[in-house]
Amino acid sequence: MIHLVSISGGKDSTATLILALEQHGHDNVRAVFADTGNEHEATYEYALGYLPQELGIEVAVVRADFTREFEVKRANLARIAAGEPESAVYGGRQFDYPWTPEAAARALELLHPTGVPFLDLCLLRGGFPSRKRQYCTEYLKTIPLTEHAMGFIDQGHAVWSWQGVRIQESDARRTRLQGTGACVRSFEVVGGGLFIYRPILRWLVQDVFKAHELAGVKPNPLYLQDMERVGCMPCVNCSKLELRAIAKRFPHHIERVAEMERLVSMVCRPGSPVSFFHRGTQGHSGQVSTIHGVVEWSMTSRGGRQFDLLAASEEPAACSSSFGLCE
Ligand code: SF4
Incomplete structure (x- = not known):
């Protein structure tokens, strides 16, 4: 039996990994990281450098190949x-x-092919994923991670795939999980030797950070820098405030996205609009939707009409975790 934990560098998957190691030991647990090529450098360092060293594990890396x-x-x-x-x-x-x-x-x-899975997917699609068409998760994470799990099954192992999902994590997820009951189970039999286990489904965020503390593991440092989540930098689902924080703290990632927009626009269908954030999906309907336009909008006060000078000139605080880690 292999206990396979997919880690993202985020707090929930790290807590799940800590739990798996505590319950099943290093010999029975495997960790895997799906690299989108669109992560923050601190997340790569955390997931592939800090965690392996701190927990005494190896982390396999999978990448979508197009x-x-x-x-x-x-x-x-x-x-x-x-x-x-x-x-x-x-x-x-x-x-x-x-x-x-x-x-x-x-x-x-x-x-x-560029070798950057997120960019390759967008080049092939001639555009970017969006909240309504979030195909990135499937192609960049679900498929490569499932193939990785199938590799163990082909070797004769049963696989418990540990997922660091929490109901409390977001309103959307809460509605989805509690509304239909489709994913609310903490244990599922997929078949063919594959099982899904969601051990922290009902944990609160405090429990997640407590698990880090008890194991002597620091959370991803991005949580101390205004980031609510540490997946893609940025994620197509990021909030206005997150985008504002990213633009202030990590402007090189904004420029990287601008370069992706430029590359994708050169290989897309003629006249088809190309922008990282789709019009309307972040609440910026009617604004120019290139990454620079949306960043400018993120500096505006609610409604987007009035430019918030204070927001534009304020230096980001050295430490401003929205999870109260510094209290
Ligand atoms: S983190 Fe966001 S942008 Fe990245 S794969 Fe997931 S949904 Fe897509």
Whole structure:
């Protein structure tokens, strides 16, 4: 039996890993990190440097590989660039933003795997995921992590996949978990030797940090720097306040996203809008939606009409955890 814990560098998955190690010991527990290529450097250091050292474990790293998808897309673009109608290439489908042969030829020159899974996925899709179309989690995390688990099953092991999910974590999750009951179980039999275990489902955030403290493990330092979550930097779901904090503390990540927007816009369908945050999804409907436009909006007071000068000029405090870690 393998107890497999997928860690993100966040507080909940770290507490889950601590619990798994305490209950089943180092010989029976494996940790795995799904690298989106879109994480903060502090998260990489925490998940792949600090935690292995502090807990005496190895952390496997999995990355989505889109080599085959690039080959298919490039082959399709080559046909369109050569003058074949797009409807013939895509089985009669019609598109809001059709390719032209010229645009397809230009995209063909530029469309190659970068080795950064998040960016590769966006290049292939010609856009970014959003709250409504959150395909990033499936392609960048669920599929590679499931394949990793299947590797153990193929070797003859049963696998308990430990998930650091808490009902209290967010309103949306609370509604989803309690509303349908679909995921509320702390234990599920998937079949084929795979089981899902959610041991901290009803823990409060204080319990999570207490588990760190009892194990002598520090939480990810990003929690002390205004970050409510430490997944992608930024996540497409991040709040206005988080984005404001990211822009102030980590402007290089804003520039990295701006560069991704530029690259994706060069290989997308002609005229199709490309922006990291989709219009309306962060409450900034009507604003210019490029990352720089949305960051500017994040500096405004509620409603977005009045620029908040105080917010723009304030230096971020050295330590301002929203979890009260510094009390
Ligand atoms: S952290 Fe956010 S952006 Fe990253 S994979 Fe998850 S949902 Fe997508």
